[in-house]
Amino acid sequence: MAGTSQQLQRRYADSMMNTFGPPKLVLARGEGCYVWDADGNRYLDLLAGIAVNALGHAHPALVRAVTEQLQTLGHVSNFFATEPQVALAEKLLSLLGVPAADGKVFFANSGTEANEAAFKLTRRTGRTHLVAMDGSFHGRSMGSLALTSKAAYREPFEPLPGDVTFVPYGDPDALAAAVTDRTAAVVVEPVQGEAGVVPAPEGFLARARDITARHGALLWLDEIQSGMGRTGSWMAFEDSGVRPDIVTLAKGLAGGIPVGAMVALGDAGTLLGPGNHGTTFGGNPVAAAAALAVIATIEADGLLENATKVGELLRDGVADSRVTEVRGRGLLVGLDLDADVASEVADAAMRHGVILNACTPNRIRLAPPLVLTTDQASEFLEVWPRILEEAYQGASGRQS
Ligand SMILES: Cc1ncc(COP(=O)(O)O)c(C=O)c1O
Secondary structure (H helix, E strand, O other): OOOOHHHHHHHHHHHOOOOOOOOOOOEEEEEEOEEEEOOOOEEEEOOHHHHOOOOOEOOHHHHHHHHHHHHHOOOOOOOOOOHHHHHHHHHHHHHOOOOHHHEEEEEEOOHHHHHHHHHHHHHOOOOOEEEEEOOOOOOOOHHHHHOOOOHHHHHHHOOOOOOEEEEOOOOHHHHHHHOOOOEEEEEEOOEEOOOOOEEOOOOHHHHHHHHHHHOOOEEEEEOOOOOOOOOOOOOOOHHHOOOOOEEEEOHHHHEOEOOEEEEEEHHHHHOOOOOOOOOOOOOOHHHHHHHHHHHHHHHHOOHHHHHHHHHHHHHHHOOOOOEEEEEEEOOEEEEEEOOOOHHHHHHHHHHOOEEOEEEEOOEEEEOOOOOOOHHHHHHHHHHHHHHHHHHHHHHHHHHO
16 A cells, blocks of 8 residues: 555654654655655665665666575575575675685674674673774664764663773774773774764774784674775775774675674684574575675676775765865765754755765765766766755754
8 A cells, every 4th residue: 555755654653663753755666776755756865775775776686686586495594504695605705805714604684783793702702891982883782782882872771781991983092002901802893884984094903903913802893884895895994904803794785685794704703602692584595695696796797996986976076165074985975064964965965856864963974876877976966066055055044
């Protein structure tokens, strides 16, 4: 039973738990980089389900892989193995440059679950102390929340699992002071996504690797938002030259089919044993087949190169006198505005048929599908000055 946006908004308010506030739009269908709302209006999707829809919407390769796998074998539980699951584990290890026997993968259904698995793994070191970064976001389940810095997310749910120290993001001296011989792990996003696309300063990951190695602590990189090609390389940490102990993945991994993964390298891969952790759905054959199709399409269609090229175009094109900084790599783009008008900008963009994200009061995030073309990026850049104009005018109208 379809309906207009207004009817569906009403049904949503009546039936859905109010954890997200009123939805911005009611979306009905998508194709490539565009989505349509329930009233038939078209939008250029520069958010991609928050850095998820790597191949855009309704990509034939993803539709085919999911359909064929569902027709063959849809779900079996982790009492049993399936070929797509094993093939995906092998593929992830190879993308991380690790021979199969030198790393192990645990599949989950989301980012927070991948991190939850990693949190449990760190406890098996026999140590409990964890170090996380100011500005971090690792998810909403209790363990991931304990590693997430934002007070507004944490405080209603305290006490959270304990023994976590926060240090300023990208500050190696503060990190060195916080890590001791009782530290189990240091968790870092190579690019902080929810904070507004903030890449770790040059050399920070290498320093974090040295500091953790000196104390026998694990280095855990959360690539849930920044990984799987989003920054124009498979992993955002790639060019740092570090070998982490743990990498967590989700979001773009299966292009919109829910899946998460925790990859543990070397000895860390043996810390969790039978009975230590589990999941009913994690890594089911449909999710695994979807992820394999996404990875194969990224490879076949040169989407890492596309992300680099179109990302540069976007970063150059959003420059404006009201934009004080543009950050990011590939198709993970953050920009700062000189006033707290990010939500007005997102609203104005929507009126111009563009979806983008206000992730803080003055920060905008773009995380479009990796298939975004230069023409589509230009289509956005053409209306960008008008979006800014309207947003600033609207905001000053409200103040006066
Ligand atoms: C870096 C990072 N880690 C973890 C998560 C949590 O992922 P999920 O929302 O799938 O639980 C997110 C989600 O935004 C994220 O950006």
